[in-house]
Amino acid sequence: MTDPFVVVGGDAAGLSAASKCKREDPDREVVVFERGEWVSYAHCGMPYYVKGEVESLADMLSLSPEQISERGIDLRRNHEVVAVNAEEQTVTVEADGEQFEQAYDELLVATGAHAVSDPIDGADLAGAFTIHSMDAAAALRAFLTPPEEFDPDGFGGAGEFVDRELVEAYADREPPESAAIVGGGYVGVEMAEAFSAHDLDVHLFQRPERLLPPFGEAPAERAAEALRNHGVTLHLDTEVDELVGDDGAVAGVVADGERVPVEAAVVGIGIEPNTALLDGTGVELGVSGAVAVDDYGRTNLDGVHAAGDCAEMRHTVTGEPDWVPLGLTANRAGRAVGQTVAGTPTPVGDIAGTAVVKAFEMECGRTGILDHDHAREAGFDPVSETVTAGSRSGYYPGGAETTVTLTADRKTGRLLGGSIAGEDRAAIRIDTLATALDGDATVGEVERLDLAYAPPFSPVWDPILVAAKVLNGTLG
Template structure:
């Protein structure tokens, strides 16, 4: 065939696109190039594997190479696409020291993102991990497993056995540093704390999860402290000290001895293969795309953690690398390539995270400075209400922050934290954002009520009622 659909990247966006295209256009040749050996794995499940709640590393896999082959997709692992020639309609692929040119009819760049670790001096020492790969998760769990405990045998998974064995032979660490208090940092604090380590979390801002707002951050900080995590807030990590292995974290004000470290300061999009291709990048550094995932070059698409999307609140391009965004965009592009143009959908940055028993959610724009930059006049209110009827057992305080535009009353975003099914309530706010709802309209939503599930006035409705009063008053 002369017009194969070529996909670069064998994870969420890439395989979603390849699978959907093959289902809808079974005669179309679909080729997926994957740089590594791992495909279709759950990044978000890694902290829970390290903790031990997920028993086997293989449980994090969605598709095996055999599953992909059964779908009629030509999957080529250990094949790195190093260049794109959009004029010629080819990609340059390296494998086993050889370089070949592969023509394409349509091309999807779904190369994901990589963990940022070069911003921390000493992050290359032994005992330092970035939880962004299956091999790193396997090695860290091996490091944490005491002698005599049954290790994960991995079966026929493509694990870096040499790296795992090297850590399995070492005494488990007694203490660990976590550099960064975002999603990964908070989840790893729970994972390592549950393993009995003395955990130190270092965060540059005044509270963890800064994108979730002050109320959530302060609640999470209190929860982490209650579980024995030592917080070093407003603390800039200068380096990780030691010889071959990490021995201490050095900040602008202290030196803290540790036996291991996890660096979770963020990710950056993988776009190097597009250098010289003429494919435009957005202000974020990720690939600029339209509502169908198309780049500025004919027949070239991008999706997942390497691509921008349109923000549901501002209407402007934004980069928020999350799992659903990647899967949804990949599936839409697969349909488009197969002949049914399908928008990839807007994003609102909707996310949830767990910190021990605290459940946290956020969506849209909460930060006032960012809201003003987008042309809004932000106003916020924070309330705390019960998660169930007061007489029904099992309830807990739920704190909700809502932000709106004072002039129009339009809902801009929100955040939620609590211990009783708090996080899932964020979906109500995300849905309202997609519909451009005002706070008054949010207040009038007909949400379900029964004592085991919610009070008559759900905490989301209480927050909307209070914020609407501020706007109208």
């Protein structure tokens, strides 16, 4: 075989691309290089594995290396691509202490992103984690498990990939009784729930004055209330100075000059795209620092594509490049690139930043542009309204208050974004708004949507319709 399609990165975008290309063009040589052991895993499931809600690491594997090979894909784990030569169309690969060159006809860079912890001194102490790898999740769950209850064979089919030395070192420790979480985004909120499930005294530190900044005010307030109701101590508008240790292990967190004693910590202050591999190649990066690509995931260099958490995509509201690293975005973009490489040009699609998260029983969703400053920078004149309505008919049991915020452009009435918070299937309602954004709908058009009604599911006027009706009245 000739004209190899080479993929750097063996997770969501990379393996979606490899699988789709091989399916569409079975005779194409497809090679995937992954620098670590783990491939095709559910990153978003890690907090729920730490919590114990997901029983085994193996449950979070989408494809095993054997299944990938059965698809005809040449998967090479523990092979790190260390250089790209776009002129020669080769990559330099390092494995077992040696290097070799691999030629490519088409190249996909799907190197993902990495957790940021550098600003926090002490993040390298034992007992401090960033939940951005399966090994970290395995080690933290082992740390939370009493030594006499730890099962070294409890990883299912994922046991062969686990960093045993790391995990067993934590399994030998007595479980912590208290924990600090630095950062109140997705990971921070989810890990607060996970730690609480292990009966830890949990402190969450957030530098901004609200949790979940991209979700807006109402979801942030309702999520904070839910965390407090479950015993989580929130330190909002508080900057962490450092993690401090005792004998090399986490013993406390210093924030705004005060020390809070804790025995474990999770740093979840954000991620950055992995683009260092492309340094010096001439590949253009966007304003976000992620790789700039066109509608088909192609970079400015012939034959070089990028997808997933290392690449930008176009925002459906602004029409401009943006970087919102999420699971569906990576899978969808990788699949499109694979189909393009196989001979059928396929757009990677736009993004709206649609996301959901839960804080115990409280569900939160967001999509599009909610922040007024961001909207103005994009040329809009934003107007927002927030309403609270029942999730079901008032006489039907099980309903709960659902808070909806909608933002629109005053001049055109176009919907710009929305958020939802509530306890009764609230988060999934955000998909209605995401669909409306993709169709450039006005608030008036959202108000006239023919949404389903039956007492167990929704009142006659769904909370989204109520919010659209109120905002449409404000727009006049």
